[in-house]
Amino acid sequence: KTHPSKTHSDDSMNKRACKIEVPERLTVSHEALVKNGLVDRCVSVPVREATDADILLVHSEEYLEAVKKTPFMTLEDLMEFTQQYGDVYFHPNIYHCAKLAAGAALQLVDNVMTGKVRNGMALVRPPGHHSMRSAANGFCVFNNVSIAAQYAKQKHGVERVLIVDWDVHHGQGVQYCFEDDPSVLYFSWHRYEHQKFWPQLRESDYDCVGKAKGAGFNINVPWNKVGMQNTDYLSVFFHVLLPVAYEFCPDLVLVCAGFDAAIGDPEGEMCATPDIFAHLTHLLMNLADGKVCAVLEGGYNLTSLAQSVCQTFQTLLGDPTPLPVNLDGPSALVLTLKVDCKFLRISAVLYCFHFIKYLSHFSPADLPTFELSTKRIKVVEEEERTEKVEEEKNTEEIVWPDPPKRVSPCVRTAVVLPDGVDCPDGCKRFTDLHPDPLLGKKLDTSGIMQAVLGLVLPLGYQYNPDLVLLVRMPDCRISESVWQQLIGILQGLAQEHTLVLMQVKQFGQLQ
Ligand SMILES: [Zn+2]
Known part of the structure; x- marks a missing residue:
């Protein structure tokens, strides 16, 4: 297909062979x-x-x-x-x-x-x-x-x-x-x-x-x-x-x-x-x-x-993943973006929590109210704020820096355990968490995952940390599947520099 502006200037050659x-x-x-x-x-x-x-x-x-x-x-x-x-x-x-x-x-x-x-x-x-x-x-x-x-x-x-x-x-x-x-x-x-x-x-x-x-x-x-x-x-x-x-x-x-x-x-x-x-x-x-x-x-x-x-x-x-770049907050358009939430059963509540600069000004009373079921949602009803986007007529002249070099360390994951804890066994059982049934049908998507996707991730990307520290306490009620998702998703930040501290009830009872 051709750009609309070019569509009408097709000559016979253009009709025979595609240029792009x-x-x-x-x-x-x-x-x-x-x-x-x-x-x-x-x-x-x-x-x-x-x-x-x-x-x-x-x-x-x-x-x-x-x-x-x-x-x-x-x-x-x-x-x-x-x-x-x-x-x-x-x-x-x-x-x-x-x-x-x-x-x-x-x-x-x-x-x-x-x-x-x-x-x-x-x-x-x-x-x-x-x-x-x-x-x-x-x-x-x-x-x-x-x-x-x-x-x-x-x-x-x-x-x-x-x-x-x-x-x-x-x-x-x-x-x-x-x-x-x-x-x-x-x-x-x-x-x-x-x-x-x-x-x-x-x-x-x-x-x-x-x-x-x-x-x-x-x-x-x-x-x-x-x-x-x-x-x-x-x-x-x-x-x-x-x-x-x-x-x-x-x-x-x-x-x-x-x-x-x-x-x-x-x-x-x-x-x-x-x-x-x-x-x-x-x-x-x-x-x-x-x-x-x-x-x-x-x-x-x-x-x-x-x-x-x-x-x-x-x-x-x-x-x-490389450190994210150019995260200046979403354009006005995203904030006025309309998505028919008639069928987006679970995402609607957090849909408005877009970015930290908006979060930082928000109080619960400011939250728009809407029904989850059958109404279309306009996140922001007022007129789109017109944001000047530079009209680049000649796209070939656009330049951008080369993507950052991505280096994978030779040892991806290290485990540190107290004396007396069977290290290989503990490691093995942890990696065993990965396949089903944990990723099965019981994943709790309505609660904590909503918060992770709608709040923790946007905050994390906006903050752009060098290190992600995750702490899990014994009385943590997060299910294994959600915990696993949390670690996986957050590894997109900080070039995967992730430190996980897990406190267990008794040594030797690592899950
Ligand atoms: Zn395309």
Whole structure:
């Protein structure tokens, strides 16, 4: 797709070849991974082509058959075929590439769900989140992530899939696919500008929350202006996505990992820096026992894209997240952001507690009152405070510092115990806490997790400490699962410099 201002200036060349969804997107990303020593640390999963049966999990037979014919079309026929769809470019090779892109996502799901790898990212093109049941759209031919979600449910018996779409465009194809399905929670933030930005759909707005049984399982966060920053992204994660995600308790997290939401991107025109994706990834890795599969979608500034891909990989590999930067408080827009809370069952109460500068002035009487159940909530009703965002006509001139170097210490975790306490046993039992059943269905999302996500995390990120000290007393009523989440989430701060003090009733009774 092209920027709206460019849409009408298409010449015939532009119609034949896409200027931004280019092969270099993959080569620069891969080169950056190699250069940073990240490829050597990953398990390389062989790619396969998605089968017809895989593709038909999401797409119609008519559409699949039509796409199958494209490798044999003349350029003229391809042009004509392309024109029935919106903003997509068909090349004789694209059917093959699209099968590989979807197949790569499925290979990743297989490897994660069978425990061969803990998590992973598929670097693929063409992207997928715009493509619909019977239509290519927005550079996308097959909906890679939607196919992966259906496949995970069918092949691996996954009951609940969370799809996080942090691409700067709305993945309407994913929304349409799952809007009446309560087993898939789809979250998307996207540049919207009151429906002026592509794909200019009414159903991308905040009040489209899903249909029938799927009502409440579709979350749209439309950005009505450009220039969103790191704090805006974090604050939406803390106050909207994560509370609902914890309640949903997914078995698998799929990420529509589009990096056109990062600084320098000609499509997104946002200001979030590449290192923010380290934090977003970290926050998602605490869900679903860490089963996270990211699949590349957009991202058209090659510098910003490669940096963002590396940041995501490093977090997936377990490196400490970098110290967060540029946390100046959310823009006025986030504070006036409307989200339909009709179905956000648990997040509403804390939704307004945005940031410390607001917290510091707040008293309980100032809290807005609203019903949790059926009313839409406008956090701040008054007019949006217009905040000047510098209009950067030429996005290529935007510069930003390189993301900070992230170093992983050779010893990640040390344990210090009094004499007479069986150290290895204690350590082992602690790490044994990680898998289910602790992350099971009993996670208390209504109380302490709300406070952690809505209060402790925003405060922590705003304060930006060098060390996180956690103390647990014997009479602490926090459940093991919440305690584990607390440690995991807070490790996103202070480059993982975390000190945990646990007082137990009697030595030798470490839990
Ligand atoms: Zn995009």
